[in-house]
Amino acid sequence: MSDSSQPVPMLRDDMPFSRRRILQLIGGAGLITVVGCASNSTSSSGAASTAATSSASTGTATSGTATSGSASSSAATTATTAAAATDVEKIPEETAGPYPGDGSNGLNVLTQNGVVRSDIRSSFGSASGVAAGVPTTIKFTVLDTSNGSAPLVGAAVYVWHCDREGRYSGYSQGVTNENYLRGVQETDASGVATFTSVYPACYSGRWPHVHFEVYPSLAEATKAGTKLATSQIALTEDVSDTVYATEGYSQSVRNMTQVSLSTDMVFRDGAELETPTVTGSVSDGYVVSLKVGV
DSSP states (O other): OGGGGOOOOOOOTTHHHHHHHHHHHHHHHHHHHHHHHHHHHHHHHHHHHHHHHHHHHHTTTHHHHHHHHEEEEEEHHHHHHHHHOOOOOOOOOOOSSSOOOSSTTSBOOOSSOOOOOOOOOBBBBTTTOOSSSEEEEEEEEEEEEGEEEEEEETTTTEEEEETTOOTTTTSSTTTTTOOOEEEEEEEEEEEEEEEEEEEOOOOOTSOEEEEEEESSHHHHHTTTTTOOOEEEEEEHHHHHHHTSSSTTOOOHHHHHTTOOOOTTGGGGOGGGGGGGEEEEETEHHOOOOOEEEO
């Protein structure tokens, strides 16, 4: 797709850049704290061991107590370190772009009947189009960063992305009357919201990606209310290259050669927290999984 077929996204790169840098600094401070605790524990264990050896040489029956205390300290440190390792940082805030469909730029699908669904390949309501492409499951695990990264139950995820031709339903020429590849799901008891879709194209000027918004509840999402986060998934290069070698994605092959993560207008300041785990194959379909801290 040529540059002229896609309006220039409305970006505020300075905001996510600052937010991401702040998160990295906070994350670094947390790491130093964990290392400090581990060092203190080692020192305490060493002191207890020395005391036990000294007691044993004088015949005082205190070595058992010292060993027990050392073991408890070591176990506590291990548990603390393990818990810290599972913590998830907040997802970076990114632009919703010019095709959100959330009412902020014309079209609002969130208030339409039928938007709450897991299979987003077809249009809903009076529209009847179906998006073609390599089958792809998109799985979000939403985690509460203010509560030890516990699953955020009962939140809602709104997802949208372009089709195999690089078009956004409701906006792009040829699909202005469609609303496929858009949908909302409530998170389950594990904080998971899953969508059945197709692999999106790489259109001119952008790295392959998926847009999403997180809302505190399904009710809030379906009235296009207050958001907890707006961000994007940075799809992986190896899988994208494999998919784009299949029928229907020929334009994406050329577009991929003209962009990189380091030059992409959204991901150029880092995409670590927005890079998913991807499994599967072209024949079986892919599963794109992302942990989303909010």
